Amino acid sequence: MLKGIPASPGIAIGKAYILDKENFCILEYRIKKEEVSKEVRRFKRAVEESKKQILKIKEKVREKIGEKEANIFQSYLSILEDPLLIEETVKKIREERLNAETALREVCESFLERFKVVQTEFIEERFRDIEDIAERILHNLLKRPIMSLSHLEENIIVVAHNLAPSDTASMDKDKVLGFATDVGGRTSHAAIMARALEIPAVVGLRNVTKRVRPGTTVIVDGDRGRVIIDPTPSQIRSYQKRKKVFLAYKEKLESLKLLPAQTVDGREIELAANIAGPEEVDLAVENGAEGVGLYRTEYLYMNRPSLPSEEEQLEAYKTVAEKVYPHSVIIRTLDIGGDKFLSPLPVPREINPFMGWRGIRLSLELVDVFKTQIRAILRAAQYGKVKIMFPLVSSLEEVREANHILLEVKNQLEKEGVSFSNSVEVGIMIEVPSAAIIADVLAKEVDFFSLGTNDLIQYTLAVDRVNEKVAHLYQPLHPTILRLIDSVVKAAHRENIWVGACGEMANDPLGMPVLLGLGVDELSVAPTSILEVKKVIRSISWEETQRIASHLLSLSTSQQTRRYLEGKIGRKIRKILKGENNGAR
Numbered sequence: 001m002l003k004g005i006p007a008s009p010g011i012a013i014g015k016a017y018i019l020d021k022e023n024f025c026i027l028e029y030r031i032k033k034e035e036v037s038k039e040v041r042r043f044k045r046a047v048e049e050s051k052k053q054i055l056k057i058k059e060k061v062r063e064k065i066g067e068k069e070a071n072i073f074q075s076y077l078s079i080l081e082d083p084l085l086i087e088e089t090v091k092k093i094r095e096e097r098l099n100a101e102t103a104l105r106e107v108c109e110s111f112l113e114r115f116k117v118v119q120t121e122f123i124e125e126r127f128r129d130i131e132d133i134a135e136r137i138l139h140n141l142l143k144r145p146i147m148s149l150s151h152l153e154e155n156i157i158v159v160a161h162n163l164a165p166s167d168t169a170s171m172d173k174d175k176v177l178g179f180a181t182d183v184g185g186r187t188s189h190a191a192i193m194a195r196a197l198e199i200p201a202v203v204g205l206r207n208v209t210k211r212v213r214p215g216t217t218v219i220v221d222g223d224r225g226r227v228i229i230d231p232t233p234s235q236i237r238s239y240q241k242r243k244k245v246f247l248a249y250k251e252k253l254e255s256l257k258l259l260p261a262q263t264v265d266g267r268e269i270e271l272a273a274n275i276a277g278p279e280e281v282d283l284a285v286e287n288g289a290e291g292v293g294l295y296r297t298e299y300l301y302m303n304r305p306s307l308p309s310e311e312e313q314l315e316a317y318k319t320v321a322e323k324v325y326p327h328s329v330i331i332r333t334l335d336i337g338g339d340k341f342l343s344p345l346p347v348p349r350e351i352n353p354f355m356g357w358r359g360i361r362l363s364l365e366l367v368d369v370f371k372t373q374i375r376a377i378l379r380a381a382q383y384g385k386v387k388i389m390f391p392l393v394s395s396l397e398e399v400r401e402a403n404h405i406l407l408e409v410k411n412q413l414e415k416e417g418v419s420f421s422n423s424v425e426v427g428i429m430i431e432v433p434s435a436a437i438i439a440d441v442l443a444k445e446v447d448f449f450s451l452g453t454n455d456l457i458q459y460t461l462a463v464d465r466v467n468e469k470v471a472h473l474y475q476p477l478h479p480t481i482l483r484l485i486d487s488v489v490k491a492a493h494r495e496n497i498w499v500g501a502c503g504e505m506a507n508d509p510l511g512m513p514v515l516l517g518l519g520v521d522e523l524s525v526a527p528t529s530i531l532e533v534k535k536v537i538r539s540i541s542w543e544e545t546q547r548i549a550s551h552l553l554s555l556s557t558s559q560q561t562r563r564y565l566e567g568k569i570g571r572k573i574r575k576i577l578k579g580e581n582n583g584a585r
């Protein structure tokens, strides 16, 4: 069994198909002076051929999958036009009289050397793109067909070092049961594509291509991030059972789509979805989300060499606003930094990135980038119900400054005669302890709060949310967290503003009822979790969660709170989630 990163949920069982981008041998030779022009022409023809192929794939993707996925290929096309790659190669052919294949390979290698020092996920992604492009040019130089997933004869599980957008785009979707790759993270192209296509996937397995032989049976467990190679008959039976249970359960949950997220004693909770881009909205709406409670816009800035323009952002925000209407979408402004990601922005390496230059801090300094985003949000707001939310707020000054910039943008738009909506509600994430403690002050300045429990827990307990070493200290039910949330909700309600929760705690079977009991008004969870959360909400009484929450506030340790909750509702909720509870409506 190999462990990797769960990239797209579900279970797939099938035969491995190794996508081997053959490491063919490149002949290295020098050319004669009089052959130089011919060699340059040969290289440029291969580049042109590659461009044509990519344009064709791009069109196919636009038709079959969507605009955003098609745009991934734009960065491929820009690599093909990048003087660094093309002109450097031509220069090498001319000056060193190298054959085109060798010149191209040397240029790619020198890229790799030069950028090795800045090892960010963004740079790594760019390298994979460049490698993919270089490989395509080489194939075209050598006139060899490129191995592809477009004409598959049977159902397979794709095992690859990396899946480039060009691989997934031309893929025969009905035949591919799952993905398993050596490299990549949750934000790699392969992972994003797998989720968009709803194909179970595990990425970042390091050496799955070396461990699996073609045709071997493998199980891809996209929920837990595992790949089982050559499973025993009993493992296959057990996973088949899990898959069946999962599918049957999913089908059963579907009946809840149109029902309200209402407790047995009539308290209605807004149940919205967290999304990372327009491609996830359909899934959210299909699952009955009452709007989008958190649109993480940073994904729009990732995996690309330049910032998204105002028009591009407008298009994305407008699509989401229109699709969720008559519900609303809360667009969170850029939240880059911390463990996130890669972007074309000049974010320096920091010793403590989580406490560094991230969220609203970055936007308040990169004012032009911030203003462009706000312009796009305000303009998109004409097409639906749009709210704006600022991340990582830690002081009143930040809120005032952000609101001031918002006002400036509105004035500017008015001056330019550009139409926009003037009635966009403004909220902030409560995810830093300082903001939680002065929630009474902040509540006077904004229209709503959303509890970012992922960060709030990390900062309050001083536990890095991505560090496995301290994972046992990451306690959503720590008395401090519960007291903090309690005081935030009370402060908000005193000012008549609502409070949502969009961190993972809203999705946690024990944490979610506590949030309800503490008075949280809205929950926002992953699109694929909506129905499950709704099921739990519809099985519990608000009054009971309030009683439980009030007792929890009197306890002193995480162990006590957990034990109390387990005893009160733990077993019941597990039964509800397994579909065994007759009380569940």
Ligand code: PEP
Residues within 6 Å of the ligand: 294, 296, 335, 431, 451, 452, 453, 454, 455, 456, 502, 503, 504
């Ligand atoms: C959070 O911190 O809880 C949150 C929802 O934001 P993110 O996970 O994007 O930091």
Ligand code: MG
Residues within 6 Å of the ligand: 391, 431, 452, 454, 455
């Ligand atoms: Mg956060």
